[in-house]
Amino acid sequence: MKLDCKHVWEHISEYIDKTVDAKLREEIELHLEHCEICSAILDSTRNILILTADDRTFELPVGYSERLHKRLAKELASSEKDSEEE
């Protein structure tokens, strides 16, 4: 069976995650070989995922880690005190 573009789009996310079964995977790959549109969609989606996984894209607020550990240190100190009082 020959896949049409729309059918490929429906499975593109699972194709990227390698969760499509072997037969469907083969059909999608055959389609991609001759379809520039679907290849472009696949490449652009993959690029977005590369960019998403890059730590520089989603940054933490400046000083986040320091503030977190300071708060945690306070909590640890107070739980220390509690267990001494028990």
Next chain:
Amino acid sequence: METTEAGLIARILAGEKELFHELIRPYERMVYLTLFSIIKNETDAEDGAQEAVINAYRHLGSFRGEAKFSTWLTTIAINEGRKRLRKSKGTAEQSIEEQEENHDGDFTPAPLTDWREIPLEALERKELREALRAAVAELPGIYRQVFTLRDLEELNIEETAHALGINPGAVKVRLHRARMMLQKRLVPFLKTTAPARKGFFGRAL
């Protein structure tokens, strides 16, 4: 000296409390991003992240090691985020959360005939990062949360399903839709930020 994660946890529970700093360090980023995916406000997300970490410390004794520590921690972060979201009642975000899968929107990607794989250096552009951040922020909550856990924090499908309390099928559907919405949103942008390939874009779409 036991330095594996399970070993660290055992030592903390046995009284070496200071080691909790070390245990949490690899997951600080994940906790913040999880909170931010739910409440979308830097200050609130940071407060929530601190609260989630403190909660994890207080309840460490109830961690049984059946799930991964990262998944357990993510669940705590999600609960903290949801609690805060409920408190800020009347927000537009909340009504979106309640819509669940009722988005009859268009989840098809943007087809391009003049696309060539963009050079990796184009991905280095600051503008592109900003556009991606904005596009993710604009996703409906249920899609943004799944996208954040899967593609940003790199949890697997089962872990994401477990952390969000939904089934793996729903994770796949939401992830697919999130990715397609982002692709559609960002493709024109990727195109215009790749001037080296300008020649290829001369033809009409």
